[in-house]
Amino acid sequence: MSERLAGTEANPTIAPAVDFRRFHGPFDIIGDIHGCYDELRALLGDLGYRVSEEREADGEPAIRVAPPEGRMLVLLGDLVDRGPLVVPTLRLAMGVLRDGTGLCAPGNHDDKLRRWLLGRPVHIAHGLRTSIDQLEAEPPAFCDRTLAFLQGLPPYLVLDRGRLICAHAGLPLAAQGRDDRRARDLALFGVATGERDEAGYPVRIRWAETYRGEAFVVYGHTPVRRPEWIGNTVNIDTGCVFGGSLTALRWPERETVSIPAFRVYDPSGRFDGRPTDDAS
Ligand SMILES: [Mn+2]
Structure with missing residues (x-):
């Protein structure tokens, strides 16, 4: 792989699963929503999006997003866990994929919920219980729809002719464009040293x-x-669910827009650049 051009137009080795180079934006990129749907709606409003809560023909609730002319929403993962409104956050994400008004990459929390929905053994911690409780209050068909949605997500997105990569935990150069186990783990969980800090979290x-x-x-x-x-x-x-703020990056403008959290939903957060959990 080329040392400098990985993930760019000049590199032909972009795996089809992550190849979204044909989408040029402009984009509004938002991550780590963690069920903070009220803040998401407010931020989308500030960005000029219209959000409507509707019903499908079969009576199923649906959330539809209308972007400003030409723009697209990109969700950067960790839609679920910890926060109060996981279900509408999922409905909004499913709605933008269905309507073609946005794209979505998963986070580690979304992936763990996916594994729980598949019936695999997962450790219920780090806010997963809040998602399970909210999903169990919905008709069983919603879990099926959520699982199908999560199963269909690419591990990360290579966008805008290869100029932009959206990956929940980031992505080192050597993994860019790849769709193997290591690239997927890096995009979802980050680069761990194998050590743990004094609080027991992975470094x-x-x-x-x-x-x-x-x-x-x-x-x-x-x-x-x-x-x-x-x-x-x-x-x-910027840790909305921990009482920080919810931030969007506008691309190609490279500007951020943030709104403060309406409240602290989970008091366990810290903002010192260390991980808050190891939901793996
Ligand atoms: Mn995460």
């Missing part, structure tokens, strides 16, 4: 500090007080 490599790729990488997963710009990357997880 992650700060890959962005040495990143020299040409594709701009937008990621989240580790809460920070303000969007963290490092080289050709930005972390936009």
